[in-house]
Amino acid sequence: MKNKKHKISFCTVCMNRLHHLKQTLLKNIKDNLDYGNIEFVLLNYNSKDDLDEWVKSEMQTYIDSGILTYYKTTEPESFHMSHSKNVVARCATGDIICNIDADNFTGEGFADYVNQMFLENKDIFLATDAYHAIRDCCGRICMKKDDFYKICGYDENMESYGFEDNDLKNRLQLLALSRVNIDNRIFLSAITHNDTERLENDKSFLEFEGVFLRQVDHKSSLVVFLFKNSKCFIGEVIINRLINSESIDNLFIENRKDDDEYSILGDKWETYIWDNIDGHYCLNKTSRILNSIGNKWIEQKNSKDSFSIINDVEFININEYEDILMLTMFYSQITNRNIMKENERTKNIIVNEKSYGQATLVKNFKEPVILN
CATH class of the missing domain: 3.90.550.10 (Spore Coat Polysaccharide Biosynthesis Protein SpsA; Chain A)
Known part of the structure; x- marks a missing residue:
């Protein structure tokens, strides 16, 4: 043997x-x-x-x-x-x-x-x-x-x-x-x-349309991803090490409980579809979101700056290549990680x-x- x-x-x-x-x-x-x-x-x-x-x-x-x-x-x-x-x-x-x-x-x-x-x-x-x-x-x-x-x-x-x-x-x-x-x-x-090179053939990167960002507070930001296939994903990105930043328990790295640097509130993206209407991005919630259907608008203020409006709130339109690359990588990894976590939670062996x-x-x- x-x-x-x-x-x-x-x-x-x-x-x-x-x-x-x-x-x-x-x-x-x-x-x-x-x-x-x-x-x-x-x-x-x-x-x-x-x-x-x-x-x-x-x-x-x-x-x-x-x-x-x-x-x-x-x-x-x-x-x-x-x-x-x-x-x-x-x-x-x-x-x-x-x-x-x-x-x-x-x-x-x-x-x-x-x-x-x-x-x-x-x-x-x-x-x-x-x-x-x-x-x-x-x-x-x-x-x-x-x-x-x-x-x-x-x-x-x-x-x-x-x-x-x-x-x-x-x-x-x-x-x-x-x-x-x-x-x-x-x-x-x-x-x-x-x-x-890791992302140049990736579906998310190839279908990327735009990304918008707004800081919520010291620990989280709202991110809006638009893709060419008319899908839109919105999530509140949380910096896990800052969740308890005012607590002495979070002072030292070894005391921090979460191994992941970032997470998405609720561990899932809110899903929308978008369309371009009269030069504006119009976002409509899909039937997968279990609440009333509403509209959100993203309006480019002018071509000289990178700011946009979503429901009267100012967002930054991310347009630098390196930033787009980083955020696309983030989207890909967070999305797959959440699927992995769900498989872990349900002890799903067979996919x-x-x-x-x-x-x-x-x-x-x-x-x-x-x-x-």
């Missing part, structure tokens, strides 16, 4: 990240070839760069030998982290699935390490420790394929960036699996990059009740594959 070698599938998704993949994929293959019972599964998630051409010219040998399997879908218009990871995992044929982001290096001998961990420990999954690993390695999760299917993969209600990995780990633990941290830094190396990882694919440039 100690000499058993599980088949390990290293799963990578790429959308417009060829510049990263050129640095990582070939090295990752070479660093693990000695293991033998291994496959790399690469999903082209409708990448608009030269990924096809590069794979054909540089990686065909590994496709022919069965080391690399290449899938492509032309369906997605934006990057959906949870869906893409579900698709590539469903394409894997190994006993163990390991997510390797396009900017990650596995490190030499990682496959042997993974195999040994699963031989020595029963009912486990491997993950990185966010407090000791660099941020770009936090998506590294290795699990038995059967366990992935038991929890129905990543929660596809999380459409944007952030917390989908944390949620998956939580649900694996609810499945009575023990978490084993990957603590060897040899296996935790990645190409660092900024938030622009995606109807289906998950649906896609129409082409395998190795020639074979059509449909995942229902």
Whole structure:
């Protein structure tokens, strides 16, 4: 039994990240070839760069030998982290699935390490420790394929960036699996990059229309997000460390009770639809809000300043790129975190009740594959 070698599938998704993949994929293959019972599964998630051409010219040998399997879908218009990871995992044929982001290096001998961990420990999954690993390695999760299917993969209600990995780990633990941290830094190396690259293909960022901000008091601000799909989300953002700022109990960091730096009042956004009427944004509450339907107006005062009016109250119209990027990241992470918290609260192990990882694919440039 100690000499058993599980088949390990290293799963990578790429959308417009060829510049990263050129640095990582070939090295990752070479660093693990000695293991033998291994496959790399690469999903082209409708990448608009030269990924096809590069794979054909540089990686065909590994496709022919069965080391690399290449899938492509032309369906997605934006990057959906949870869906893409579900698709590539469903394409894997190994006993163990390991997510390797396009900017990650596995490190030499990682496959042997993974195999040994699963031989020595029963009912486990491997993950990185966010407090000791660099941020770009936090998506590294290795699990038995059967366990992935038991929890129905990543929660596809999380459409944007952030917390989908944390949620998956939580649900694996609810499945009575023990978490084993990957603590060897040899296996935790990645190409660092900024938030622009993290969000440039994200649905929220691509559909962003505008954001308005008004400070309520020292600890909270009201934020209004508008998206091109006519959806609007409004929430009161709270700085958690300032909630009890007048109390001596909040004087020292170790006394603060909330691990999250920010939260949304009520842990959910108020949802509206908006339209542009005579040069004004008109917001109408959707039927999901259980009170009387009312109108709110956002009116640009003039083109020389950044202030706007909502129900006769002055808001700041955020229009600096870096501020928009930061707030879009905030929106994405807060939204996904609230979904994760709801799954925690309800002890929801199984998500995606109807289906998950649906896609129409082409395998190795020639074979059509449909995942229902």
